[in-house]
Amino acid sequence: MFDLEHAIADWRQQMLAAGIKTPVPLEELEIHLREEIEQQTKSGLSEQEIVNSAVQKIGQAHMIQNEFKKVEATKEDREWKFVQILFVVITSLFSSFLCGMVIFKMGCFSEATSDQKISCLAAVAAFALLAWGGRLSCRMFPVIRAKRIRDAICISGGVLLMLWWMVFVHIILPRHDFTTGQLLVTILWEMIFPCGIFLGLFWGIET
Incomplete structure (x- = not known):
């Protein structure tokens, strides 16, 4: 029955x-x-x-699953586009904020010399170009389809960046007697610039 x-x-x-x-x-x-x-x-x-x-x-089961995959793929595409837009907005605002502080001599930047200000602006520009360059040069990166491998690479890069920051702040900086202007230039080139490299790597691999 x-x-x-x-x-x-x-x-x-x-x-x-x-x-x-x-x-x-x-x-x-x-x-x-x-x-x-x-x-x-x-x-x-x-x-x-x-x-x-x-x-x-x-x-049938396989037909329904295919439809679910299409919906999930569309959702993931929308989420990734939102992340990309958010990434551009945040990095743009951050770069603009730093440039504004340098140009208008805000805060400690008022004590920097002209050459130091130019170096600071160059560091900010390099940060932005490297961060955005990952998206523009994504074809230069190898195609890594496995998300776990991409995540592992990005996490490893983030860990290395954090370790470098710790070494720089706790070991390198205390051994030097910088003026305010020199300190600002050093921080931008040794901390912000590497951050641009990491962000560019992340964006290039994920794209």
Whole structure:
């Protein structure tokens, strides 16, 4: 004797095997399947034929999974575009802020000489070019399709950057007696500039 609940359970297993493992979409699909079965109960078909017809109408497991993949890919594309826009906005604001401080002699930059200010502006420009350059030169980077490897590279780069900052702040800086202007130039070139390299690497690999 045909068991409707057993047939639906088998259908769920097919969905799971196809990769639809998120509870909410799977539950929604089952609700639609049951509604379709209920609508066809008056068609005169047997229960097995009704289930087969309902499954065909909703879609086979691989077809549904393909649709889910398309939706997920579109969502990921939108999220990545948002991250890219946010990245450009933040780096632009940061660079503009530093340039404004240098040009208008704000804060400690008022004590810097003309040559030191030029060096500071060059460091900020190099930071911005390197950070944005990752997106523009993404074709120069090897294509790494495995997200785990990309994440590992980016995390390793971030760790190295943090280690360099710690060495610079706690070991290198205390051994030198910089003037205010020299200190600003040194910080921009030794801390902000490497940050641009890391951001460019991150953007180039992820793009």
